[in-house]
Amino acid sequence: MVAHTLFDKIWARHTVHEDADGATLLYIDRHLIHEVTSPQAFEGLKRAGRRPRRPGTVLAMPDHNVPTTDRRALDGTDPLSRLQIHTLERNCAEWAMPMFAMEDRRQGIVHVAGPEQGFTLPGMTLVCGDSHTSTHGAFGALAFGIGTSEVEHVLATQCLIQKRPRTMEVRVDGRLSPHCSAKDLVLAIIGRMGTAGGTGHVIEYTGEAIRALSMEGRMTLCNMTIEGGARAGMIAPDAAAFAYIKGRPLAPSDALWPRAVRHWETLRTDPGAAYDRRLEIAADDISPQITWGTSPGMVTGVEGTVPDPRAVPELDAREAAARALDYMALRPGTPMVDIKIDRVFIGSCTNARIEDLRLAASYLRGRTVAAGVRAMVVPGSGLVKRQAEEEGLDEIFRAAGVEWREAGCSMCLAMNADVLQPGERCASTSNRNFEGRQGKGGRTHLVSPAMAAAAAVAGHFVDIRHWA
Amino acid sequence: MDPFTTHTGRLAPLDRVNVDTDQIIPKTYLKTVHRTGLKAGLFADWRTRPDGTPDPEFFMNQPRFDGATILLTRDNFGCGSSREHAPWALADYGIRAILAPSFADIFYNNCLQNSLLPVVLPGRDIQHLFDEVRADDPARPLHVTIDLAAQTLSTTRQAAFRFDIDPFHKHCLLEGLDTISLTLRHESEIAAYEDRARRDTPWLFQDLHS
Numbered sequence: 001m002v003a004h005t006l007f008d009k010i011w012a013r014h015t016v017h018e019d020a021d022g023a024t025l026l027y028i029d030r031h032l033i034h035e036v037t038s039p040q041a042f043e044g045l046k047r048a049g050r051r052p053r054r055p056g057t058v059l060a061m062p063d064h065n066v067p068t069t070d071r072r073a074l075d076g077t078d079p080l081s082r083l084q085i086h087t088l089e090r091n092c093a094e095w096a097m098p099m100f101a102m103e104d105r106r107q108g109i110v111h112v113a114g115p116e117q118g119f120t121l122p123g124m125t126l127v128c129g130d131s132h133t134s135t136h137g138a139f140g141a142l143a144f145g146i147g148t149s150e151v152e153h154v155l156a157t158q159c160l161i162q163k164r165p166r167t168m169e170v171r172v173d174g175r176l177s178p179h180c181s182a183k184d185l186v187l188a189i190i191g192r193m194g195t196a197g198g199t200g201h202v203i204e205y206t207g208e209a210i211r212a213l214s215m216e217g218r219m220t221l222c223n224m225t226i227e228g229g230a231r232a233g234m235i236a237p238d239a240a241a242f243a244y245i246k247g248r249p250l251a252p253s254d255a256l257w258p259r260a261v262r263h264w265e266t267l268r269t270d271p272g273a274a275y276d277r278r279l280e281i282a283a284d285d286i287s288p289q290i291t292w293g294t295s296p297g298m299v300t301g302v303e304g305t306v307p308d309p310r311a312v313p314e315l316d317a318r319e320a321a322a323r324a325l326d327y328m329a330l331r332p333g334t335p336m337v338d339i340k341i342d343r344v345f346i347g348s349c350t351n352a353r354i355e356d357l358r359l360a361a362s363y364l365r366g367r368t369v370a371a372g373v374r375a376m377v378v379p380g381s382g383l384v385k386r387q388a389e390e391e392g393l394d395e396i397f398r399a400a401g402v403e404w405r406e407a408g409c410s411m412c413l414a415m416n417a418d419v420l421q422p423g424e425r426c427a428s429t430s431n432r433n434f435e436g437r438q439g440k441g442g443r444t445h446l447v448s449p450a451m452a453a454a455a456a457v458a459g460h461f462v463d464i465r466h467w468a
Numbered sequence: 469m470d471p472f473t474t475h476t477g478r479l480a481p482l483d484r485v486n487v488d489t490d491q492i493i494p495k496t497y498l499k500t501v502h503r504t505g506l507k508a509g510l511f512a513d514w515r516t517r518p519d520g521t522p523d524p525e526f527f528m529n530q531p532r533f534d535g536a537t538i539l540l541t542r543d544n545f546g547c548g549s550s551r552e553h554a555p556w557a558l559a560d561y562g563i564r565a566i567l568a569p570s571f572a573d574i575f576y577n578n579c580l581q582n583s584l585l586p587v588v589l590p591g592r593d594i595q596h597l598f599d600e601v602r603a604d605d606p607a608r609p610l611h612v613t614i615d616l617a618a619q620t621l622s623t624t625r626q627a628a629f630r631f632d633i634d635p636f637h638k639h640c641l642l643e644g645l646d647t648i649s650l651t652l653r654h655e656s657e658i659a660a661y662e663d664r665a666r667r668d669t670p671w672l673f674q675d676l677h678s
Binding site: 016017019021022023025027029030036037039040043048050054055056057058059064065078080081083084087096098119121123124129130131145146147148149150152153156157158159161163165195196199200229231250252256259260263295316317319320323413414415422432434435436437440441 | 484485486488490491494495498499500501502503513518542543544547548549550551552555570572573574577578581582634635636646647648650651652654657658661662665668669670671672674675676677
């Protein structure tokens with residue numbers, strides 16, 4: 001019998017047609033939609049006189065643009081955001097597509113609220129007009145981001161024309177230190193692999209340290225896989241995945257549940273199956289990570305210093321590092337823990353799940369945010385917010401002087417009112433430290449929720465391994 | 469989609485690696501429900517200096533690159549967000565092709581959907597083209613011709629470079645095909661697939677309701 005990888009199995013099962021030149025018509029099981037990348041797709045559909053093939057495979061919600069202070073702020077401030085959100089509502093109503101409106105408690109960032117509902121299941125293909133769709137690979141799904149033309153393609157046909165990607169195994173053995181989380185792991189992997197190291201590949205994460213991650217941690221890891229250039233990341237589903245899914249509103253129930261689990265248990269890479277590439281990482285070697293530059297691969301451990309671009313051998317990378325330090329206003333040799341911050345953002349599809357909020361709260365309990373630092377926590381969904389409030393986390397945040405907000409993408413990409421001012425430096429649990437990402441002239445350091453919370457208290461980065 | 473067969477134009481140099489789609493079009497310009505008019509946002513944060521004045525170093529502010537239609541750049545162009553607004557903005561500005569040693573996957577696909585040709589060339593060829601642009605005589609500027617059918621790129625001073633492109637993508641670009649129509653030709657196979665999958669994995673056919 002030929003041995004297959006997890007990816008091979010899902011790809012083969014979803015192949016509708018394959019051309020001699022390798023173009024594959026791939027069936028898409030589910031589709032998440034938000035307000036920024038969908039209006040032109042609906043418009044194209046209408047212009048061509050087409051209709052959605054299976055509206056019941058879509059789940060829509062506004063997330064990129066929504067205000068996180070008070071939902072009513074949408075009516076006052078920004079007519080363009082309002083138009084996008086209302087356009088989404090109109091399109092979903094027209095085609096009877098399920099939507100969580102802004103006032104719905106279940107609304108949130110698509111990549112937090114989807115899995116929370118049991119929308120994401122092992123073995124399925126799932127797409128969204130958003131690069132962080134890779135998140136859903138945590139459940140053993142093949143999930144990837146697409147552009148708006150492809151959103152239209154999936155709406156019209158429930159398929160995409162794809163070229164088969166290559167496969168890559170990232171094996172992580174050993175154990176993460178108690179002060180490190182999936183965020184530190186993925187930043188360390190991207191640091192090793194480079195921001196284009198995964199281009200053209202789908203990554204499967206394997207090994208002891210991966211098995212030990214919670215589902216929230218696996219989502220964080222798969223979420224940032226795109227920052228290493230790979231289209232998708234995936235993890236074979238196991239008992240932890242099944243336990244997370246069971247009983248959620250959109251999960252299979254009754255007689256279908258055991259049948260689904262039997263199928264999902266076959267979704268693992270066969271012994272001896274070959275990947276096109278492999279990378280091995282030792283979890284024990286990883287310390288809490290901080291980015292110093294304007295690309296997620298520009299990262300170092302908290303014990304490190306800002307690197308000297310002159311020490312970078314390749315010309316392109318040397319120039320990029322010099323440019324990044326100029327933008328970030330950092331001097332080579334500065335210890336990472338000496339970098340002072342102005343803002344703290346705990347949120348985004350990377351790190352705004354309940355586990356992330358609990359972790360941040362554990363560092364903020366009984367402490368207060370340093371003078372001059374402004375910190376905010378933006379839960380990933382309305383349900384995460386409610387759960388955090390039931391656990392009293394909101395009280396811990398408020399008592400520490402942290403703003404407690406409504407769910408949304410918020411300052412991860414700063415399309416709403418949550419924006420860094422020019423020159424402000426932010427410890428952020430989000431996924432991108434690109435120039436201007438969180439606001440023109442803003443300076444972003446990507447960290448874990450624990451590192452962000454500790455930085456909020458200290459006013460600068462701290463090595464949480466030695467922090468009382 | 470408009471076909472792409474051959475194109476001759478001048479080069480616009482952008483000598484940076486890892487240019488992400490947040491730079492190609494910052495988020496402020498994503499708040500639209502249309503595909504057109506996006507050139508206003510193209511490289512908006514790089515065109516101007518912090519004080520709001522145009523950055524004279526940036527290619528879009530240099531008269532010698534006015535009307536240039538082929539973007540010359542470095543590795544991993546278009547990384548980051550999946551926003552198709554990035555190729556829409558480039559096309560709206562008049563860019564017809566992009567030359568780089570590598571592209572990010574989603575951006576590459578998005579270009580193909582918009583008749584914007586991404587050309588992957590070895591780093592040494594890209595370096596050669598940068599050198600040519602730097603040494604250029606504004607009175608007799610370098611012109612580049614791309615022939616998609618032949619998969620070649622030639623300059624007014626240089627023999628042809630060859631490039632690779634997936635045969636399916638090449639066919640779609642040359643013919644200007646609507647890929648949704650192509651998929652719909654497989655309607656009976658899609659329906660047969662759905663019948664089979666509904667039997668094998670019925671939980672994927674419990675459709676959600678609004």
